[in-house]
Amino acid sequence: MIRRVAVELGERSYPIVIGNSIDDEMIGFVRQAGYSAHGMIVTDTNVGELHAGRIAEALERAGLQAEIAVIPAGESSKSLDTANDLFTRAIELGLDRRSPIFALGGGVVGDLAGFVAATYMRGVPFIQLPTSLLAQVDSSVGGKVAVNHPLGKNLIGAFYQPDAVFMDLDLLKTLPAREIATGLGEIIKYGIICDADFFAWLEEHCAQVLALAPPAAAHMIARSCEIKADVVRQDEREGGLRRILNFGHTIAHAIEKETGYVRYRHGEAVAIGMVGAAQISEEMGLLSAADRLRMESLIRAMGLPLTAAGVTAEAMYEDLFHDKKTVGGRIHWVLAEGIGKVSVHSDVPEEIVRKTLLGLSS
Known part of the structure; x- marks a missing residue:
């Protein structure tokens, strides 16, 4: 089919x-x-x-x-x-x-x-x-x-x-298991940013997803593409809405840079970055602890890491300001308000960011 x-x-x-x-x-x-x-x-x-x-x-x-x-x-x-x-x-x-x-x-x-x-x-x-x-x-x-x-x-x-x-x-x-997992990092992201039902489907079909069973693979790839295509249709050049596709990526890019782009696959770094973004979201009063724990649980179940080795919080913090999503010295954070809904914030206090990075690098 x-x-x-x-x-x-x-x-x-x-x-x-x-x-x-x-x-x-x-x-x-x-x-x-x-x-x-x-x-x-x-x-x-x-x-x-x-x-x-x-x-x-x-x-x-x-x-x-x-x-x-x-x-x-x-x-x-x-x-x-x-x-x-x-x-x-x-x-x-x-x-x-x-x-x-x-x-x-x-x-x-x-x-x-x-x-x-x-x-x-x-x-x-x-x-x-x-x-x-x-x-x-x-x-x-x-x-x-x-x-x-x-x-x-x-x-x-x-x-x-x-x-x-x-x-x-x-x-x-x-594909080896690690390459499957790195793709699943981005697939989980689509559920978090705008489709709670898709996120729940991933939770319920974890075994089929990890095995790339044909019906499961076709569904999760097509649904991911549909979500991204709809966002790109509305905002081709990342003027606003398309920023939501960067959930987890601000921290992920810092992790990749600090580890020379070799220790972590992109989806693995995104998974760690999503853990960090969810923690910041909770600290900002946007996300419930229950939803944060659901995100971390699914990330773990898909064989993805939740913390980063080979990085320091200080170095990652400096890297954030070299990211292309940082405009005018202000970091635009994509934060979760629940599973299926995110928003962009440029008012995250430095102490919350540093605390989160310290926890991710432990």
């Missing part, structure tokens, strides 16, 4: 296709897209060996010759240096303004390839083929593309929507 989610953005609208063995869907889309005859598949050293050849063969059946560009796996590849290597490859291949770039991999590949697509020749077509659970429910949807800078994560980037996103559930079968 194939599920479809539409991201409604006027002329920049695009489909998300979710299902098993969806190569034919991709082939049909490419055939009618009006692309040039040559394109590029960006993938990494982990995913490339498993899937790049098959994708290239499928695209050839669609009439498109796609060269495979392989980058080293890992967050360190999300850099201007790696982007420049891809620019060079694209120029050498003679790619033009209608040559599509396919992102085959997890969030690092998607963000990097999207950044290259947004800036090469001032923008070329871009298709997301996310292979991790995290990328399927988060970075591949919404059009935020970027590379990191030594002083902060995702500081150099753009809003650039893909032409389509194809999520093949078969690709999840090779």
